[in-house]
Amino acid sequence: MKKIIVACGSGVATSQTVASKLAKLLKERKVPAEVEAVDIKSLKHHVKSADAYVSIVKSKEEFGIPVFNGVAFLTGMGQEEELQKIIDLIEED
Structure with missing residues (x-):
């Protein structure tokens, strides 16, 4: 699982x-992925x-x-495009 x-x-x-x-949108589309919010200070460790x-x-x-644009998920502008890019990445195996 990605x-x-x-x-x-x-x-x-x-x-x-x-x-x-993002987790909700992926689940609705039945796309398996682990989505985790992390503290920016520990980003390098989590990456x-x-x-x-x-x-x-x-x-x-x-x-x-x-790297994907998270602002799209806050504003809704460009959200479907970013979501599709993420889905494409997850499903590319």
Whole structure:
């Protein structure tokens, strides 16, 4: 099962909201994935075991895994497109 982490710039509240929404959307579409909100301070640790990262804030840092736009899940703008990209990643095996 693919693991997706979500982190925001200031802590866990926004990332928890996005992680919950993403998990719900994936479950509704019967796409198995583990979605976890993590503290930005521990991001580098969690990235090592993740298959994808959903970011709330833009970062110039490279993580070696696909990075998706988490703002889309907060605003709803572009949400379906980002969700489909994540589903494509999960199902590409």
